[in-house]
Amino acid sequence: MNQDKIVAIKEAIAQARAKNKEELEAFRMKFISKKSVVGELFAEMGKIPNEKKREYGQLINGVKQAAEAKFQELIDRVNESSKKSKSADLDLTLPPSNQSVGGIHPLTATRQRIIEIFERIGFNLSEGPEIEDDWHNFTALNFPENHPAREMQDTFFIEKNPDIALRTHTSSVQVRVMENQKPPIRTLSPGRVYRNEAISARAHCIFHQVEGLYVDENVGFSDLKNTLYHFAKEMFGKGTKVRFRPSYFPFTEPSAEIDISCLLCGGKGCNVCKGTGWVEIGGSGMVDPNVLENCGIDSKKYTGFAFGMGIERIAMLKYQIKDLRLFTENDVRFLRQFRPLL
Ligand code: PHE
DSSP, X not given: OOHHHHHHHHHHHHHOOOSSHHHHHHHHHHHTSTTSHHHHHHHGGGGSOHHHHHHHHHHHHHHHHHHHHHHHHHHHHHHHHHHHHHHHTOOTTSOOOOOOOOOOOHHHHHHHHHXXXXXXXXXXXXXXXXXXXXXXXXXXXXXXXXXXXXXXXXXXXXXXXXXXXXXXXXXXXXXXHHHHOOSSEEEEEEEEEEOOOOOOSSOOSEEEEEEEEEEETTOOHXXXXXXXXXXXXHHHOTTOOEEEEEEEETTEEEEEEEEEEOTTTTTSOOTTTTTSSEEEEEXXXXXXXXXXXXXXXXXXXXXXXXXXXXXXXXHHHHHXXXXXXXXXXOOHHHHGGGGGGO
């Protein structure tokens, strides 16, 4: 057996290079295929005397393995460099492919539409903090000391004594406006509110309200009704029906809940309107004189109305959305549908 020949082949394998597919193939032909120099070494096995066969076999197997390992290494290198040269081939002067653009979130669009409607009839915008004290969220609004809405089940308290909580409604903003401005006041306060409620298709612990307040001389319940009729027709279309149901809120007297005919099922009954054909969109009423006085407004001279509506509820009706949770899940398949609003 020719030791020198084997050493020379091993050396040639170690030194081999390949820049492209053709050179890879040349390497394969030279060192790996049956007819390669390594293949010949195997063919010579028959000429080796029996007592040397074992040693020779080990030797040429080592050569074979070295050839295969080198081949793999060369393939990897060629692939790697072809990837690099491909990216170098990029034509940066080509026009960009169409990037999809984001849209306006349905809640933002709804809020904007509500603001537009009320701004046109003379309401300005006001905002307040989401972390509120007891005075602005409850006491100034005439909540009796033991009113259940103050209890932990509804309110997310941050601190007790003195109480600091996440506001449970945007009525707190009305208090701030009345404390700081003189009538006539016509203001709209949209914002996020928090209540400790179980999350379902109809309720969430975080949602949005828009509150309206009108304080002036001689403001009456008919002003409230006409304002909300106007709003419902502008928002949902001329055929929309509105009904007022007597209700109770500590800060208004008399109070009424505002329902509109369910646009989702056309009044036939569905899971959104709980089969009644009507959907509650908020509460309303004449501002209780106690509230006016708490905020430094003369209740003998001035009267006012207030209303508060859920923005999610309105968006659900407007866009026929059956599950309130979709608003906060950020599922692009849902959000994409509102792109035309851009
Ligand atoms: N703040 C009330 C609520 O959160 C709604 C409301 C606002 C009712 C103004 C009457 C007047 O339910």
